[in-house]
Structures are given as C-alpha cells and as structure tokens.
Amino acid sequence: xxxxxxxxxxxxxxxxxxxxxxxxxxxxxxxxxxxxxxxxxxxxxxxxxxxxxxxxxxxxxxxxxxxxxxxxxxxxxxxxxxxxxxxxxxxxxxxxxxxxxxxxxxxxxxxxxxxxxxxxxxxxxxxxxxxxxxxxxxxxxxxxxxxxxxxxxxxxxxxxxxxxxxxxxxxxxxxxxxxxxxxxxxxxxxxxxxxxxxxxxxxxxxxxxxxxxxxxxxxxxxxxxxxxxxxxxxxxxxxxxxxxxxxxxxxxxxxxxxxxxxxxxxxxxxxxxxxxxxxxxxxxxxxxxxxxxx
Amino acid sequence: xxxxxxxxxxxxxxxxxxxxxxxxxxxxxxxxxxxxxxxxxxxxxxxxxxxxxxxxxxxxxxxxxxxxxxxxxxxxxxxxxxxxxxxxxxxxxxxxxxxxxxxxxxxxxxxxxxxxxxxxxxxxxxxxxxxxxxxxxxxxxxxxxxxxxxxxxxxxxxxxxxxxxxxxxxxxxxxxxxxxxxxxxxxxxxxxxxxxxxxxxxxxxxxxxxxxxxxxxxxxxxxxxxxxxxxxxxxxxxxxxxxxxxxxxxxxxxxxxxxxxxxxxxxxxxxxxxxxxxxxxxxxxxxxxxxxxxxxxxxxxxxxxxxxxxxxxxxxxxxxxxxxxxxxxxxxxxxxxxxxxxxxxxxxxxxxxxxxxxxxxxxxxxxxxxxxxxxxxxxxxxxxxxxxxxxxxxxxxxxxxxxxxxxxxxxxxx
Numbered sequence: 001x002x003x004x005x006x007x008x009x010x011x012x013x014x015x016x017x018x019x020x021x022x023x024x025x026x027x028x029x030x031x032x033x034x035x036x037x038x039x040x041x042x043x044x045x046x047x048x049x050x051x052x053x054x055x056x057x058x059x060x061x062x063x064x065x066x067x068x069x070x071x072x073x074x075x076x077x078x079x080x081x082x083x084x085x086x087x088x089x090x091x092x093x094x095x096x097x098x099x100x101x102x103x104x105x106x107x108x109x110x111x112x113x114x115x116x117x118x119x120x121x122x123x124x125x126x127x128x129x130x131x132x133x134x135x136x137x138x139x140x141x142x143x144x145x146x147x148x149x150x151x152x153x154x155x156x157x158x159x160x161x162x163x164x165x166x167x168x169x170x171x172x173x174x175x176x177x178x179x180x181x182x183x184x185x186x187x188x189x190x191x192x193x194x195x196x197x198x199x200x201x202x203x204x205x206x207x208x209x210x211x212x213x214x215x216x217x218x219x220x221x222x223x224x225x226x227x228x229x230x231x232x233x234x235x236x237x238x239x240x241x242x243x244x245x246x247x248x249x250x251x252x253x254x255x256x257x258x259x260x261x262x263x264x265x266x267x268x269x270x271x272x273x274x275x276x277x278x279x280x281x282x283x284x285x286x287x288x289x290x291x292x293x294x
Numbered sequence: 295x296x297x298x299x300x301x302x303x304x305x306x307x308x309x310x311x312x313x314x315x316x317x318x319x320x321x322x323x324x325x326x327x328x329x330x331x332x333x334x335x336x337x338x339x340x341x342x343x344x345x346x347x348x349x350x351x352x353x354x355x356x357x358x359x360x361x362x363x364x365x366x367x368x369x370x371x372x373x374x375x376x377x378x379x380x381x382x383x384x385x386x387x388x389x390x391x392x393x394x395x396x397x398x399x400x401x402x403x404x405x406x407x408x409x410x411x412x413x414x415x416x417x418x419x420x421x422x423x424x425x426x427x428x429x430x431x432x433x434x435x436x437x438x439x440x441x442x443x444x445x446x447x448x449x450x451x452x453x454x455x456x457x458x459x460x461x462x463x464x465x466x467x468x469x470x471x472x473x474x475x476x477x478x479x480x481x482x483x484x485x486x487x488x489x490x491x492x493x494x495x496x497x498x499x500x501x502x503x504x505x506x507x508x509x510x511x512x513x514x515x516x517x518x519x520x521x522x523x524x525x526x527x528x529x530x531x532x533x534x535x536x537x538x539x540x541x542x543x544x545x546x547x548x549x550x551x552x553x554x555x556x557x558x559x560x561x562x563x564x565x566x567x568x569x570x571x572x573x574x575x576x577x578x579x580x581x582x583x584x585x586x587x588x589x590x591x592x593x594x595x596x597x598x599x600x601x602x603x604x605x606x607x608x609x610x611x612x613x614x615x616x617x618x619x620x621x622x623x624x625x626x627x628x629x630x631x632x633x634x635x636x637x638x639x640x641x642x643x644x645x646x647x648x649x650x651x652x653x654x655x656x657x658x659x660x661x662x663x664x665x666x667x668x669x670x671x672x673x674x675x676x677x678x679x680x681x682x683x684x685x686x687x688x689x690x691x692x693x694x695x696x697x698x699x700x701x702x703x704x705x706x707x708x
Contacts, residue, residue, distance in 0.1 A: 005513050012506040019503065110330060119335040120598060121526050121560035123533070133537045140512075142537030145505065214534050215502050216526035216560060220331030224500045256506035263495045263510065267467065 008139040009256050015145040017252025018152030022207035023225055024232035024244040025155070026200035032176040032239030033196040036085060036098050040105035041204050041229065042222030048073040048205025049212040049221070050113055053122050062127040066209045073205025078198035080105065085197070086190065110219045119219060124212040148210050155203070156245060163241065172196060176239060231270060235277045237284020246285055318359035321624040323614065324382025325393040326369040326403065332500055332526050333395045335556055336418060336603035340393060341366055342596045343604035346588075347611035354615075357622045362615060369394060372402035379406040389624040390415060390614055393607065397421030397470050407432045413630055415614060417606035420550065420574075421469055422477065425658035427703040432627070434634050434657040436613055437606030438574050440470065440550050441477045441698060446663035446687035447549035448481025450570070451518065454665075454685060455545060458517035462493035464507060464531070465522025471496065474522040474550055476705070480698060492516050500527065504534045512538060519544050524551035529560045541566040548572075549665050556601040558668075558677035565668055565679040572665040575605035578673065578680045579664060580645040588642035599674050609641050609659070613652070645686060653694050660689045 027041045052069035088097040130144045163169040174182050175192050183189045236243025251270050258266035327337030344364050369375040382388040391414040394400045400419035407414035408430040415434050422439040465471030493514035495507050546569040553571035577589050577599050592600040618624050620633040635654035650661045669682035
C-alpha cells in the first residue's frame with residue numbers, strides 16, 4: 001500500500017469525521033448539560049439546510065445562507081426547548097417523555113419541511129471559492145472537504161476556549177454536573193439550558209449547511225444522520241464534548257480504511273467498534289462513571 | 295288500471311337511469327406508497343399520476359357506470375404494509391392491491407395477495423424476484439424489473455463501450471443493490487464478455503458520505519464503474535465524486551435508476567456530461583404525442599416534472615381499468631387475471647411502433663430499455679442535463695429470460 005493512498009484515505013476519513021463531529025457534538029452537549037437525549041437533533045441538521053436553501057433562492061450567497069441556516073436552526077431549537085421540552089423536565093419517567101416528544105418532532109419537522117418545500121431533492125451549490133481541488137502530488141483533495149475539516153477544527157478550538165477559559169463556559173460545565181446546586185448559587189439555570197440547546201441545535205444546523213453542497217437536501221435526512229451520530233456519542237461517552245470528537249475521528253477513520261481494506265465489512269466495522277467500547281468501557285472512552293449526578 | 299300501469303312504467307323508465315347511476319359500483323384499489331423520507335417523492339409523484347389516470351379512466355367510463363377509487367396509505371415498513379394490505383381486503387373490500395416503492399415491502403405484500411387471491415399490481419418496486427422466483431398468478435408489475443435494465447446494460451457494455459476490461463461496482467447494501475450486480479455479471483457472462491472485477495463496494499442505503507468509497511475506487515482504478523444507487527444516493531455520490539475527477543478517470547455506468555429525472559433536477563449543472571445512464575421513464579424520450587401529453591398533464595397537476603415512478607402508477611391504473619372493461623366487472627378475479635395476461639397497453643414510454651405488454655407467464659410488463667449519455671438540455675428545468683444519444687434495446691430481448699429465472703431460483707430459492 002503506497003503512502004499516497006494512505007494519505008488520501010486518511011484525509012477522506014477526516015472529512016467524514018468532521019461532519020459527524022459537528023452533529024454529534026451538539027447531540028452530546030444537549031445530553032451533557034440539559035440531560036435530554038434529543039432524538040430530533042438530526043431535524044435541526046435538516047432545518048439548517050432548508051433555511052440556507054431558501055435564502056439562496058433570494059440572495060444566491062452561500063455565506064449569508066450559512067449564517068441564516070445556523071442562526072435559524074438555533075432559534076427553532078430554543079423555541080422548542082422553551083415551549084415544550086422545559087415542561088417535561090423533572091417529571092417521573094422523564095426519559096420516556098423526552099424520547100417520545102423528540103421523536104414526534106422528527107415527524108413534525110419532516111412534514112413541515114415537505115409541506116413548505118415539497119418532497120423533491122434540493123441541492124445547494126458550493127461557493128465559487130471552494131469549487132476546485134488541491135492536487136497534493138498524486139493525491140487529490142477537494143477544496144470544499146478541506147474547508148469542512150478547517151471549520152470542524154475551528155469549532156473544536158472555540159469550544160475548548162469557551163468551556164475552559166470563560167466564566168459562562170464554566171457555568172455550562174457546572175450545570176452539567178449539578179444544576180440544582182448551580183440554581184441555589186443564584187445562576188439562571190433555565191436560561192443556560194435554553195442557550196445551550198440553541199447553540200447545540202445551531203451546530204446541527206451548521207453541519208447540515210456544510211454537508212448540503214455534498215449531499216442531498218430532502219425530508220428524512222435528519223433521521224439518517226442521527227444514527228451515525230448516536231454511534232459516535234456512545235463511543236466517546238454520552239455528554240462528553242471531547243468524546244464526540246474522538247468518537248467521530250475513530251468512526252471516520254475506521255470506515256475509511258475499512259472501505260480500502262475490507263469493503264464488504266466496512267459498515268459493520270463501525271458497529272463492531274461501538275460494541276467493543278460498550279463491553280470494555282460502557283460509559284464511553286472519555287466519560288468518567290457518573291456518580292451522584294443530579 | 296291500464297293508466298296506472300302506464301304511469302308506473304313511465305316512472306320506472308324515468309328513474310331507471312338514475313338508479314343505474316345511483317347504484318353504480320365504486321371499485322376500490324388499496325395502494326401503499328412511501329410518502330415520507332427519501333422515497334417520499336416517488337410516493338407523492340405516484341399519487342399525482344394515479345389522480346391523472348383515474349380522471350382519464352372514469353371519463354372514458356367503466357362497465358355499468360362503475361368508478362375506480364384509490365386509497366393511498368404510507369407503507370412505512372413491511373410489517374405495517376402487510377397489516378394495511380390485509381385491512382384493505384377485509385375492511386375496505388378492495389378488489390386490487392397496488393403500488394409500493396420498496397422491493398422489501400413489495401415482497402411482503404405479494405404474500406398477502408397470494409394468500410387472499412387478490413390481484414396486486416406492483417407499480418414501482420423493481421426486484422426481479424416478484425416476477426421470477428417469487429411469482430404467483432395474482433401478482434402483476436407495471437414497470438421494468440432490474441434484470442431488464444441490467445441485461446440491456448450488459449448489451450450496451452458489449453456493443454457501445456470499447457477498450458475496457460476492469461470493472462468495479464458500488465451499490466446500496468440490500469436486495470436491490472445486490473441484484474443489479476448479480477444481473478449485470480450474469481448478462482456479461484451470457485454475452486461472452488471477458489472482464490475482471492477490481493472492487494465491490496457496499497455502502498448502506500442512504501449513506502450520506504461517500505468520500506472514503508470514492509478514494510478507494512480511485513485507487514482500484516476500474517475502466518468502468520457500475521453503479522446501483524437510486525434517488526438521493528445517486529445525487530450525493532455524483533456531487534462528492536466530481537471534485538476527485540472520478541468521471542475523467544473511468545466510465546460511469548448507471549442504467550437502472552441513474553437517469554431518473556429527480557436526480558437530473560437535483561444535480562442541475564453539477565451533472566457530469568457524457569456519463570452512461572438510463573431510467574424506467576424519460577421525460578424527453580420518446581418524443582411521441584403520448585409521452586409529451588403525459589408529461590404535460592403531470593406538470594400542470596404538480597408544478598414539477600415527474601420522476602420515473604409516476605409512470606408505473608399511471609400505467610398500472612390503466613391496466614386495471616382495461617381488465618375490468620374486458621371482463622365486465624371487478625368481481626371475477628380469475629377472469630381479471632386472464633384479462634391482464636398478455637394485455638397490450640400503450641405506455642407513455644413506448645417508442646413509435648411498439649406497445650408494452652404483460653408477459654403471460656411471469657406477469658411482468660415487457661418494455662424497451664433506452665440507455666444513453668448525459669447531454670446538455672435545459673428544457674425540463676431545473677435539470678440542466680438530460681439523457682441523449684439513446685440506444686434502444688428491444689423489449690423481447692430483455693424479458694422473459696427463463697434461463698435467468700432458473701439461475702435466480704437456484705441462487706435465492708423460491
């Protein structure tokens with residue numbers, strides 16, 4: 001196996017991983033802070049792409065579309081959190097309510113999208129500046145894939161800075177550990193939870209917008225993306241932001257090299273990795289066993 | 295007394311046409327379509343085509359003033375579809391089962407049709423099994439199966455593509471994808487074509503990201519990449535493969551569902567020029583009045599051009615209506631089966647001089663298959679490319695093929 005092939009396959013895996021990370025990080029952030037397994041997270045991926053699609057019909061500018069897609073997904077996320085999810089926090093069997101309610105939102109958002117934009121596939125063109133490919137010797141890498149990798153890394157850097165270096169970030173981390181204690185200390189916990197939900201769903205929207213020029217925008221895309229994201233979150237650890245990054249990198253690269261060396265088994269390999277993690281470290285690779293969480 | 299009798303006869307004479315209309319039978323067809331998710335567009339397009347066909351059928355008239363009515367339910371999954379099909383028969387008293395996009399659901403519902411002796415006209419699902427190893431007398435199909443397109447594809451590769459030896463395949467990892475690969479290899483073998491397989495790739499259905507598959511295919515460097523995707527998967531793969539220069543390095547060959555209009559529409563100017571494709575219906579071919587009228591009617595009704603799936607539904611409704619006209623009612627199932635067997639039915643996709651027909655032994659509609667390459671054509675917006683340079687393969691060379699049916703039965707069982 002020549003070195004160029006290995007590099008090409010590694011970069012492919014990295015590009016797959018970054019889109020997975022952007023969706024999974026939002027999913028895991030919501031679980032970690034708000035303690036909700038947001039099954040409808042993929043629907044915000046879908047909404048981001050459709051908002052961008054709609055805006056591009058008017059302005060034909062990818063960058064403005066990206067901004068609107070991300071902000072739009074975040075706003076819808078916050079509205080859903082305030083109007084619906086907040087009402088079931090703390091109820092008995094909250095988990096079952098969450099699952100049913102967030103699953104209902106998948107169906108509702110899919111149908112709303114179909115009602116407004118129709119059932120046919122939509123596409124978003126790549127911005128002109130990112131149309132070409134970079135020829136790295138004998139390896140070709142599309143410029144747009146490099147852009148996705150760079151955006152993913154910027155999100156990682158920003159998240160690291162926010163969560164570890166700012167007071168607001170520390171509050172977010174604290175609320176994931178004990179929201180009751182944080183509330184007693186005078187912090188507006190509901191506000192933090194709404195904001196986190198908004199940021200997380202905006203990240204889902206960002207992933208959708210970034211993926212749209214490579215994929216199809218169609219009702220139903222949200223449910224498809226959520227399965228892979230769940231695998232990533234399970235591997236990295238539920239509620240662990242850095243775990244989502246590690247999980248996405250593992251899945252991206254396992255899939256990529258699996259396709260190269262054993263294509264018949266490639267998809268199964270990702271599930272095998274998940275099962276191994278569940279047996280060896282069921283809480284996920286980067287999560288500590290949560291004791292006394294409230 | 296005589297006057298009373300005359301008056302009574304007069305009243306009866308006046309009322310009789312009214313009673314005939316008032317008592318006219320409504321013949322129910324129980325349809326199942328995927329109405330949500332990725333396949334939802336096919337269901338929605340089929341619904342539009344069914345409405346157009348019903349208007350035509352009811353305007354032309356059926357025996358005793360009967361009317362056709364179609365009930366459509368979202369099929370969701372095989373288990374659910376089976377329960378709906380049973381309800382259609384027992385509660386709704388449907389005389390026909392109809393539709394279905396997914397082959398997995400079609401294979402489940404065909405068993406309901408067989409057990410209950412109710413005619414099932416499949417309008418879209420393409421798994422060859424249903425008119426081959428899983429054949430039963432109450433099942434009919436109003437669109438081509440995958441063998442027909444892949445056999446035509448094997449002929450195209452033999453006659454139209456020069457200087458190739460190495461092939462690779464990528465298709466969704468379920469029956470539809472696996473069958474196409476088996477069928478094209480069988481066809482090439484039968485035609486005596488020598489080839490070398492350098493790769494097989496099986497992404498899951500609806501795989502969102504093909505990047506790693508593309509780099510692996512580029513490494514395998516086949517002369518021809520045979521592709522078995524449908525719908526959004528085709529669109530995603532092409533969009534992702536284009537910046538890698540895949541289409542300049544190998545021939546892209548995608549002849550069952552690659553040339554579906556909705557993929558052309560979604561890709562717009564991203565569609566590469568000169569790649570080899572086909573579909574079960576083309577909006578721009580044949581340029582016959584019948585095809586143009588059908589496409590125009592659809593556009594007027596829906597505000598968009600039809601995907602291939604619509605034509606199967608449109609033809610299926612006309613098949614049922616024609617069978618009822620021949621038999622005179624919708625109650626004699628055995629006579630309806632006989633009426634459908636060998637039926638000639640003019641379809642929008644029929645080129646001049648050819649009429650599609652139902653093969654009496656397998657109940658598969660027999661149609662030509664036109665394979666071509668993508669050329670610039672913006673007459674059907676938002677598509678910027680359509681198929682051109684079409685090579686038409688005669689229907690009787692594609693189906694029935696009992697040698698293949700025997701082979702399939704041996705490989706997959708009854």
